[in-house]
Amino acid sequence: MIRPKKSLGQNFLTDDNILNKILSLVEVKNRNIIEIGPGTGNLTKKILEKRPKNLLLIEKDQLLADNLQEKLSSFRNVKIFNEDILKFNLEKIIEKNSIIIGNLPYNISSQILIKLIKFQKWPPKYNKLILMFQKEVADKILAQHKTSDYGRLTIITSSRLKVTNHFNVLPNSFYPVPKVKSTVLVLKPIINKNFNVKKIENLELISHIFFSQKRKMINKGFKKIFKNYLEAQKKLNINLNLRPSDLTQNEFFKITHYFEKNS
Ligand code: SAH
Numbered sequence: 001m002i003r004p005k006k007s008l009g010q011n012f013l014t015d016d017n018i019l020n021k022i023l024s025l026v027e028v029k030n031r032n033i034i035e036i037g038p039g040t041g042n043l044t045k046k047i048l049e050k051r052p053k054n055l056l057l058i059e060k061d062q063l064l065a066d067n068l069q070e071k072l073s074s075f076r077n078v079k080i081f082n083e084d085i086l087k088f089n090l091e092k093i094i095e096k097n098s099i100i101i102g103n104l105p106y107n108i109s110s111q112i113l114i115k116l117i118k119f120q121k122w123p124p125k126y127n128k129l130i131l132m133f134q135k136e137v138a139d140k141i142l143a144q145h146k147t148s149d150y151g152r153l154t155i156i157t158s159s160r161l162k163v164t165n166h167f168n169v170l171p172n173s174f175y176p177v178p179k180v181k182s183t184v185l186v187l188k189p190i191i192n193k194n195f196n197v198k199k200i201e202n203l204e205l206i207s208h209i210f211f212s213q214k215r216k217m218i219n220k221g222f223k224k225i226f227k228n229y230l231e232a233q234k235k236l237n238i239n240l241n242l243r244p245s246d247l248t249q250n251e252f253f254k255i256t257h258y259f260e261k262n263s
Helices: 016-023 042-049 062-071 106-117 135-142 152-160 200-211 218-225 229-236 249-261
Strands: 032-036 054-058 078-081 098-103 126-134 161-169 182-189
Touching (some): 126 135, 135 161, 135 182, 152 200, 200 249, 229 249
Parallel strands (some): 032 054, 032 098
Antiparallel strands (some): 126 182, 161 182
16 A cells, blocks of 8 residues: 655546546657656556557656556556656657656646756757646646736746646545645647747746745836846836736846846
């Protein structure tokens, strides 16, 4: 009997309808699939039924990784990495046209998403992400500006990914039952024409500076970022009395672009 570890965000998806619904969102046959946090293999089994070309599994829990190794030893197209996804160099080993699936450990789900967004090469070698988040986090990814969910995660995600589909999942679809609701997001990499930032790290920096003072007017952030903040304000033509959440993603891209050229 496997005892779920809270520290590793282990809530295993046991609802067959939801498992099928997730798999219905993706063409698996003959594709390269990567699963993050396969756990006891509920989703993994369904993926294998659909005959992928290759399946890479990345599971941090050694006990679970060993169990999967044993259970799946007859599949020649499955490779299991007993690794921490946050330390693992996925970009190095990923094959072209891969699909990444995962019912993510919620304590690190935004970090995992950011890691996938920060791939060096863009467009990346994956062409679809199907990821389960805690609903609160998914709401931040999906948010519009001028709402309280809008923030760093919305801005950074929209610079390189587009959400093409999403649906909610109730706590009783999991064992153990989590305290929170969940949301599956389907995301596709995009080339955003309005995103002319050279280093995505700079977008992280700028959005961090503004959203760490979420309720303050943006003149505070401007003063921190730019030596000559009035000049920056003029060039960017942005009203400094607004709050960070009043600005659209494109405005944050513009500010970051200006920062790259003038600092
Ligand atoms: N996909 C499974 C399990 C989801 S629970 C299912 O739906 O049933 C999240 C899984 O991620 C667990 O198996 C947990 O051990 C694994 N995990 C947690 N942190 C991880 C990390 N840093 N790297 C890789 N896997 C991790």
